[in-house]
Amino acid sequence: MFRRIIPVFMVTLLLSVMLVACGDEAAPVPTYTGATSIPVADSIKTQMGSSLASVKNATVDAFKTSDTPDKVKAGFDSSFKGSNWTNQAITGMSADTTKQLETVGAFVVGYKKGNKSAAVIGFPGGPIAQAIGFPDVADGTVYIVISGNE
Numbered sequence: 001m002f003r004r005i006i007p008v009f010m011v012t013l014l015l016s017v018m019l020v021a022c023g024d025e026a027a028p029v030p031t032y033t034g035a036t037s038i039p040v041a042d043s044i045k046t047q048m049g050s051s052l053a054s055v056k057n058a059t060v061d062a063f064k065t066s067d068t069p070d071k072v073k074a075g076f077d078s079s080f081k082g083s084n085w086t087n088q089a090i091t092g093m094s095a096d097t098t099k100q101l102e103t104v105g106a107f108v109v110g111y112k113k114g115n116k117s118a119a120v121i122g123f124p125g126g127p128i129a130q131a132i133g134f135p136d137v138a139d140g141t142v143y144i145v146i147s148g149n150e
Contacts, residue, residue, distance in 0.1 A: 027113040029147045030079035032072055035063040041133025044144065055148035066140040069122050073107040076120050085111035085118075104128055118147040 040062045052058040065072060080087075088110040101108065106123040122143035123129060129137040 027083075027085070027116045029116075029118045029145060030076065030083050030085070032063065032065060032067075032075050032079070032143070034067070035065040035072075035143075038062045038064050038134065038137070038142070040144070043133040048146075052146075052148070056150065058148035059146070061145045062134070062142065063145070064125065064134075064137050064140055064142050069105045069107055069124055069141045072122050072141045072143055073109060073120075076109055080109070080111040080118075083113070085113040088112040088117060115150045116147065118145060120145050 040060055044060070044062075048060060052060065067075075077087075098108075101123075104123065106121070106128070108119065108121050110117065110119045112118075120143055122141050123132065125134075125137040125139045125142055129135075129142045132142075134142050
């Protein structure tokens, strides 16, 4: 099962980077209360390197929290909307990809404000987080925030 998750996750990351094509440089990306910053896995940096080369002020940050993916997703949705960001659908993501991600408890959200866009990709800790490149996250949620400007 995890062999199928890793390619789905990487495709999702790359599709999310397409979201970063436009945005407002001054708009701070909302954060999730109680999360701890963790290093971005080298495998993720490698997969995303060329995709982010054309994005101004591109950032990729990883975090962990003891909260469930559903709670983290709801928290981000609330924070983005409360800061007047607009929900931005992730273009090119098929219903099958979305279903596979949801099956393992993962989520992807995208928002836009002015010239700035951000995508948050979250997944449960444990075997899935470890397979993706976060070996020290045994439970809770790991999420990656990708943001940048036009």
